[in-house]
Amino acid sequence: MSRVGELIVQTFADPATRPETLARYLEGELAGAAATPELLEAALAAALTSYQSVRADSERQAAEGQEAERHTENLLQLLGTILESSDEGILALDTGDRIIRFNSRLIALFRITDEVIAFWRHEEVMAAMLAQLADPEAFSRSFAQLCLLPDADWRETLECRDGRVIEWRSQPQPAVWAGVKRVVSFLDVTERFRSETNQRLLERKLDETRERLLQAEKLAAIFQLSAGLAHEISNPIGFIQSNLEAMGRYVHAMLGLLDLYGQAEGELPADSARRAGIEAAKKAADLEFLRDDVIDLLDESLRGTRRLSTMVGSLRVLAHAQGSTMQAVGLAGLVDSALAAADATAGGRVRTRREMDDSLLVACRPSELTEALKNLLGNARDAIVGEGEIVIRAGVDDRQVWIEVADNGSGISPENLARIFEPFFTTKPPGAGMGLGLSVAYAIVSMHGGSISVTSEAGRGSTFRVSLPRQQASVPAN
DSSP states (O other): OOHHHHHHHHHTOSGGGSOHHHHHHHHHHHHTOOOOHHHHHHHHHHHHHHHHHHHHHHHHHHHHHHHHHHHHHHHHHHHHHHHHHOSSEEEEEOTTSOEEEEOHHHHHHTTOOHHHHHTOOHHHHHHHHHTTBSOHHHHHHHHHHHHHOTTOOEEEEEEBTTSOEEEEEEOOOSSOBTTBOEEEEEEEOHHHHHHHHHHHHHHHHHHHHHHHHHHHHHHHHHHHHHHHHHHHHHHHHHHHHHHHHHHHHHHHHHHHHHHHHHHHHTTSOTTOHHHHHHHHHHHHHTHHHHHHHHHHHHHHHHHHHHHHHHHHHHHHHHHHHTTSOOEEEEHHHHHHHHHHHHTTTGGGTEEEEEESOTTOEEEEOHHHHHHHHHHHHHHHHHHOOSSEEEEEEEEEOSSEEEEEEEEOSSOOOHHHHTTTTSTTOOOSOTTSOOSOHHHHHHHHHHHTTOEEEEEEETTTEEEEEEEEEGGGGGSOBO
8 A cells, every 4th residue: 555545544544534535546546556647636635625624623723722711811810800809808718628819808807917928828828817816716616617518608707806806708619610619708897796786785775774764754653643642641640650659658557557456456355345346347358368458459550650651751752852952972871871770780680791982972862872772771681581691882983883782681583573673562471561662762763863783593692783873973072
């Protein structure tokens, strides 16, 4: 076979792909026939045509490859432009969860130094980022978990050492592109976080203020009604108490006289009719029982009227409280007066301890604030069964003067905690309390522009905290 025949076979190994002219040429050569000039010319033309076709295909494929490369390069440039124009710090992770690209915003956000950027590696960039965080271990754990969950949609916030708050998030990639498995973005949300925090604090403060106002309005209405009622019944209670005290004196005098009559009775003859009549009258009247019972009845009546007088006095204090003059007085003196008035030691079974600066001043209406402290101390005393301790603490900060009354008594159950400041609410047995002490204290403190809060644990005791506006303490001492 000639060289031309060999080239035809090598070039078109599949007979089905050989041009017709070249196939006839090859068949003639294999048959031993000499090729005519016309056949040679036709074979040359067919070979040139095939060459031109192949060359055109190669050039087209090369052009398409160059276009694809230019398109890919343009996409990469576009991606780089998008990364650099973003206000978020962005880093890209490869299939091995290592950093392969990041933008300048990430550098600024985490304050990565030029030394790290110059010859950066994954470990150095991560170390620079972790150095800015208040809790780098928590971020490391979350980042590792994210890398293990390719389908996870992640969003968390980070707190920096300098107080900034950074939100970082990542969405799953639909497919790996240009070696990027996942993109993670970081955004400084400090102002938004502070704004939202301040908004929540403001809303909570508004809710608390609204609740205090509603409570104060309810108390004001109740106390206004009660004060009017107290005014109407104060005089009758006064003369009833006065009359009972006078009657007590009269009864004691009459019982003394009966004792003298009894001595004279003993001088009568035992068989006299007069003595027998006296004995019969004493037996019919049950004189011995009357002597004891009349004293008990008078004592009980006097205790009841004194309780009513105390209640009326508390209500009348509230009725006149807002008209009183504010004075700057020593808080220690008010506490001492309240301790004495409340009998906080309960005859010695309860210890009292003060933890406060004796020079601390508070601007208030002294009699009313003393009444409030007395009621808080009395409540603490009554909460202690057996022996116990009451601690009175006080202090001042930038916004308020505060006083705490803490006891180690029985505490307050959760279901009663929300009602303890309601007028006439009490957990004491009937006749043991009127349920006005804490509500009166609450009203007095509210009238001073302050607040009362309580923390309690059943079986562990309670702590009542009175807070008064700080500016009140700046009133010159009287």
